[in-house]
Amino acid sequence: MDLRTILAISANKTDHLILADCLDRAEPRRFRLSSSTSLERPLDTLTDPAIEAVILAAGPETDYLLRLAQKHVPSLPIILLRDSVPDSEQLRQLRDSGAQDYLVRGQLQDPMLHRLLDYSIELKQARSTISELSNRDTLTGTLNRAGFRAHLERAMQRSQRYRFKTALLYLNVDQFTNINDHYGEQNGDAVIQALSQRMLSKLRSSDSIARLGGDEFAVILEDVGTPADMARIADKMLQAIAAPYYLEGQHVAIDASIGGALYPDDASSMSELMDHARSAMLQAKTISGCRFVAYSDHLQFDMQGTSTLAAELRLAARHNQFELHYQPRMNLERGQLAGLEALLRWNHPQRGLICPGEFIAECEDMGLMKTIGYQVIQHACCALNWLGDQQMHDVVVAVNISFSQIQDDRFITAVKDILQRTGANPARLEFELTETTILKDPSAIKARMHELMQMGIRFSLDDFGTGFSQLTHLTELPISAIKVDAAFVRDLPHNPQQAAVCSLIIEMARRLEIEVIAEGVENHEQVSFLRGQNCEQVQGFYYSKAIPLQQLPRFVQEQRFKQRERISS
Known part of the structure; x- marks a missing residue:
């Protein structure tokens, strides 16, 4: 059985010893304690996917750490370690700040702590599953519009923190209505599924793809070195898309248009990045065949799709x-x-x-x-x-x-x-x-x-x-x-x-x-x-x-x- 990693944050070394002994007595053994007396890079620690739950000793940085977790990892269970039982007002403030529950020093009992951690972790997993389902497109399994915006926001935050570029690609299938008209919507759905798989095959593990509408996709490319790197990935995707599709005994060719923009080079906000990538895609659609166009401030389109061209x-x-x-x-x-x-x-x-x-x-x-x-x-x-x-x-x-x-x-x-x-x-x-x-x-x-x-x-x-x-x-x-x-x-x-x-x-x-x-x-x-x-x-x-x-x-x-x-x- 894989051990569940529990992070304990406390300046008091006694807290770590007591928690470690308590978790070691769990039957079956299922917990592993990771201890920290201070956090030099708190966001990196809290967003570590290996951490299943956090036991946080109340102190001067409690409110800051709770706000940080609530913004970036709201599903992470955080349990406050206190000196006394909170009154009703303190309990309300505790839950409003994002803490899931509390423990009291001197009242720690093994069964209670084990049940509390099991419940918190299972609740986290259930919430993650629900969130994942609500952020996924049912046809392709890729991100939907809500999931896309959340992923893009996090990618841009990482770009700021680690000083790398994030590329956003907008893709639209040219004349896709002809597929539905000639071969039916079921075959049209099959093409969309095949197309999304072809795109995924050309992406790195750090990249993500979203279906924004019927035949429109967005791709988030993290840690992109240069505009040429963005263009190279887009060209690989176009080559994969251009291969014929087999529908009702016929080989059907499909063209697509991709526009791309880089953060922070081409935009300073998420809405601006999305507008510029879509503008470049609309520009690409004016050129026949599978084409990629990078955003340029010389030729651009407004939000309605009309162009300064x-x-x-x-x-x-x-x-x-x-x-x-x-x-x-x-x-x-x-x-x-x-x-x-x-x-x-x-x-x-x-x-x-x-x-x-x-x-x-x-x-x-x-x-x-x-x-x-x-x-x-x-x-x-x-x-x-x-x-x-x-x-x-x-x-x-x-x-x-x-x-x-x-x-x-x-x-x-x-x-x-x-x-x-x-x-x-x-x-x-x-x-x-x-x-x-x-x-x-x-x-x-x-x-x-x-x-x-x-x-x-x-x-x-x-x-x-x-x-x-x-x-x-x-x-x-x-x-x-x-x-x-x-x-x-x-x-x-x-x-x-x-x-x-x-x-x-x-x-x-x-x-x-x-x-x-x-x-x-x-x-x-x-x-x-x-x-x-x-x-x-x-x-x-x-x-x-x-x-x-x-x-x-x-x-x-x-x-x-x-x-x-x-x-x-």
Whole structure:
């Protein structure tokens, strides 16, 4: 039988001797006395999980020790050792201060002390069980919201006392309602249980996890060295979560977003730490895929989930912080530059270049894409003029056009005005549309396209084959080129299905006298296959990532050198 440790705190050594003899006579033997005449670190002593009960001699520090215990370990039984029996008022004060019972010197009897300790310890265990159940989520067994707040408060107190950092992570499952809608709530619960177990498997023993709501979790990481340590743990959790789940005979992929904040670096209070971690999570949700974002005071969200990102985007639009990088499109037959796709970047004053995945959705929601879209078209027209100055008159510049842009009543007039002011050649300007954009209002989009075509502007159909591909788009709309999505190029030439799809698209387009541009080309084998299929153009990292316009002359020179090398060999 494990011995129960009883801590005796008294400046009187006789108290320790009498208590030790009394406890040693217990049958069966079940107590072990730990003695202390003074406490140098009282909180550490009282919170020691090995201590089952405390016998505290009344003295000058009694009230302080009782308050300390009541705040940090309220379930710990504390029995006061007194010189006399307390009167009714003293007894009330004793219990209000957190003492569970009392003993009187000179009246100690073995059976009474043994029964008192047994009862106190069993009551403590019962209270701990009740508290544990009330602080646990019934579905996952993790902490619930009440348990989470209690654990976080204690973790922050330990951070202050021992001078280490505590990290708080907020996690939310993306589009979780789709799981419940398609597979039922029972399967949804199974996913939540599996997800919580995967998260637990990546945490240390000192960490704790809580389920705050249906698909929202919080993780408390104690003694975190640096922000990089927090990010590393979050990334491990995301990798575990991203593995497929097996539901009703199908593998289902789930994405999650995690935001994190550090105490005391990012916050000075519990409420502030929680707000900042949740703000970072909301920021992570604006980026597709499993993502972790650490809290930053540059881009943050308020408690309602709205963001100062919106204010920064409006400022960026006013101050023209958006710029274009250009990804080359290469003519495979000639090995020469044929076109450029203009890709938007936000040159943030603090964060540097930000790719569109982090802000485009917000711009669309705010209605900013119209304003930004006109800036992009103007930049592209200026780029055409610059290309002419560099004797690259035949290079096409392609601009992605969204539905909100092309359906704007001012779009035609604005494009005309930009062309007139810049003097750019409209025959070298190409607007890229997706089939999703066209399908939103086919007749209206068709009318707009014909108006723009009369100005000399050409069109390409982006992401061909990935959506609701309709051959009528190729026969009824003024489309000069189709872009084969990178999904059909990725495993060429080894994937026979992808090879067949690419070959069919290229042959169909050739018969319709439409150019084909293959996206996502990353290796020589893909280039060789596409060249053998008479694909006119390719773009991808095999040739170049998107680059600033000023780097283009060097790129063209390098390609000319490589072309001469290829011909001579």
